[in-house]
Amino acid sequence: MMVAASANTLNQVFEIKNDAQMKRTMRRPLPSGRISPAHAAMWATSVGVAGTALLAWKANGLAAGLAASNLVLYAFVYTPLKQIHPVNTWVGAVVGAIPPLLGWAAASTELSLNAMILPAALYYWQIPHFMALAYLCRNDYLAGGYRMFSFADPTGKRTAWVSLRNCLYMLPLGLFAYNWGLTSEWFGLEASLLTLGLTIGALSFVLEPSPKTARRMFYGSLLYLPAFMAGLVLHRLPIEQKAHNLAEKSELDGVLYGADLQDKERARQKRQDRKPSRVQSRPPVAYASVAPFPFLPPWDYSCIFGLHEFLPSTGVLGASVVKIIEFLFWIELFVAHLNVKSDVDAHSGASSNTDMLMS
Numbered sequence: 001m002m003v004a005a006s007a008n009t010l011n012q013v014f015e016i017k018n019d020a021q022m023k024r025t026m027r028r029p030l031p032s033g034r035i036s037p038a039h040a041a042m043w044a045t046s047v048g049v050a051g052t053a054l055l056a057w058k059a060n061g062l063a064a065g066l067a068a069s070n071l072v073l074y075a076f077v078y079t080p081l082k083q084i085h086p087v088n089t090w091v092g093a094v095v096g097a098i099p100p101l102l103g104w105a106a107a108s109t110e111l112s113l114n115a116m117i118l119p120a121a122l123y124y125w126q127i128p129h130f131m132a133l134a135y136l137c138r139n140d141y142l143a144g145g146y147r148m149f150s151f152a153d154p155t156g157k158r159t160a161w162v163s164l165r166n167c168l169y170m171l172p173l174g175l176f177a178y179n180w181g182l183t184s185e186w187f188g189l190e191a192s193l194l195t196l197g198l199t200i201g202a203l204s205f206v207l208e209p210s211p212k213t214a215r216r217m218f219y220g221s222l223l224y225l226p227a228f229m230a231g232l233v234l235h236r237l238p239i240e241q242k243a244h245n246l247a248e249k250s251e252l253d254g255v256l257y258g259a260d261l262q263d264k265e266r267a268r269q270k271r272q273d274r275k276p277s278r279v280q281s282r283p284p285v286a287y288a289s290v291a292p293f294p295f296l297p298p299w300d301y302s303c304i305f306g307l308h309e310f311l312p313s314t315g316v317l318g319a320s321v322v323k324i325i326e327f328l329f330w331i332e333l334f335v336a337h338l339n340v341k342s343d344v345d346a347h348s349g350a351s352s353n354t355d356m357l358m359s
Contacts, residue, residue, distance in 0.1 A: 002051025009044035010075035059106035128163035132218035156209030187235035
C-alpha cells in the first residue's frame with residue numbers, strides 16, 4: 001500500500017497542469033492548491049522507500065523488487081507515456097497486473113504459473129474498462145492533453161472490438177484456476193458466466209457503439225472484478241487439499257504413464273533401427289529459459305498438477321500456456337500501435353483545427 005501510494009502521488013505531481021484542465025480531476029489536492037508539490041513529492045519519496053524496505057525486511061527481495069519496479073514503471077514510464085502514445089493503456093494494464101504477483105511472491109517467496117490467474121484477469125479486465133472510460137470521456141482527456149486510443153476512432157468501432165477481444169481472453173481463466181488446482185470446479189463455472197456477461201456487454205458495444213452501450217460495459221466491468229475476486233476466495237482449495245490432490249495425481253500418473261513411456265521407447269527404438277546412424281543435433285532450448293512476461297523472472301512450474309492427462313510433461317504444457325498469454329500480450333500492443341499509427345496525422349490535423357477555432 002505504501003509503494004502504491006507513492007506511485008500514485010508521483011503520478012499526480014507530474015500531472016498537476018493536466019489534471020487542472022479536466023473536470024473530473026481539477027478538484028484533486030494538488031491542482032486545487034490544498035497541498036504543495038514539494039510536500040507531495042517528499043511524502044511520495046519517503047513512503048516509497050519505506051514501503052520497499054519493509055517488503056525486503058519482512059517479506060523477501062523478490063517482492064521488494066517487484067514493488068520498486070512497478071513504482072518506476074507507473075510513475076516514470078506510464079505517466080509520461082499518457083501524453084505521447086495511446087499504447088499507455090496497455091502499459092498501465094501491466095502496472096495493474098503486477099500487485100497480485102507481488103502478494104504471491106511475498107507469501108510464497110517465488111512465482112509460479114498458478115500466480116498468473118489473478119494478474120491475467122486484472123490485465124485483460126483493464127482494457128475494456130478503460131476503453132469504455134476513454135470513449136465516454138474523450139473530450140475531457142483531450143482537454144487534459146492525454147493521448148487515448150479513442151481519439152483516432154470517432155465511430156468507436158475499433159475501441160469496441162479491442163474491448164471484446166480482451167473479454168474473450170478472460171473466458172478460460174476460471175477453468176484454468178480449477179484445472180491447476182487453485183479452486184473448486186464451481187469457480188470455473190461462475191467465472192465463465194461472469195466473463196460471458198461482460199463479453200455480452202462488449203458485444204453490444206461492438207454492434208452499436210454509443211455512450212449508452214459504452215456506459216453499460218463500464219458498469220459491467222465495475223461489477224465483474226469484485227465478483228471474480230470474491231469467487232477466488234470463496235472457492236479456493238485449502239493447502240491440505242492441494243497436497244492431497246497432488247499426491248493422488250502423482251500416483252495415478254506413475255501408473256498411467258509408466259506403460260505409455262515404455263510404448264514410446266519401443267517405438268523410438270524401432271524408428272532408430274530403421275534409420276542410418278547420424279550426428280545428433282543440439283537439443284532445443286528449455287521452454288522456461290526466458291522470462292515469459294515483461295519485467296518478471298522465469299516461472300516455476302513445479303506446483304502445477306491436474307494437467308498430466310494432456311501431456312506427460314507438466315513443464316511443457318505450463319510453459320506453452322504462458323507463451324500463449326505472452327503472445328496475446330504482444331499482439332495486443334502491436335494491434336494497438338497499427339490502429340493508432342494510421343490516424344496520427346488525422347489527429348494532429350484535428351488538434352490544429354481545434355487550436356485555430358480556439359484562437
